[in-house]
Amino acid sequence: MELYFSPLSSSLASRIVLHELGQAAEFHEVDPFTHRLLEGGELGAISPLALVPVLRNEAGELLTENAAVLQYLADRFPEKRLAPTDPLERTRLQQWLSFVGTELHKCVFAPLFDRGAPEGAKAHALSKAKPRFDLLEAHLQSRQFLLEDFSVADAYLVTVLNWVQATPLQLSNWPAVSSYHLRLCARPSVARALAVELPLYLAEQKRHQAT
Ligand SMILES: N[C@@H](CCC(=O)N[C@@H](CS)C(=O)NCC(=O)O)C(=O)O
Structure with a gap:
């Protein structure tokens, strides 16, 4: 298998899952600003939205x-067993994947990281954070994971929670979410994925500061 990824972006979840599965893969780094592969070529040639x-x-x-x-x-x-097969439990998994993807990733974080978004859009996105993090806080108060056991939805959620530190949001306002984040970051698959991608992310930032 091959994974096209940008350091610490939502593709980190797939790397975490590959580690959980014990599967090797070929990784192709994509610059998120230029959409070019570091090895040469354009991601847009492979996938239209790049x-x-x-x-x-x-x-x-x-x-x-x-x-x-x-x-x-x-x-x-x-x-x-990273995704339940029982229909109700699978629906719960999809519920959380959709929540992380649409309510957190795209609604709260995407405008904060979009260099072209006007200030008003960023303030609006921040105003959406509290009810969404409150919901997570209530859910995680009595749980280790989003479902009964670790699932692919946790791989996505820990990936998105990593982004909080690059925003004005304070995870300490949501103690159960904060403990969940620390716990998940210590999980071997997550720690291993972060150890690979953090230096790549820092190199990416340096490249763009220089230009
Ligand atoms: N709907 C897509 C969204 C993926 C997405 O937003 N990826 C971001 C990284 S987190 C990206 O590639 N950004 C580059 C860009 O926006 O040009 C999904 O769920 O996979």
């Missing part, structure tokens, strides 16, 4: 959209 993650499976099929990619990975290796 967004990561893009997963290429062994048959050469290209898969996009984080929620779909993560479930595909989990379903390829069902013995690792």
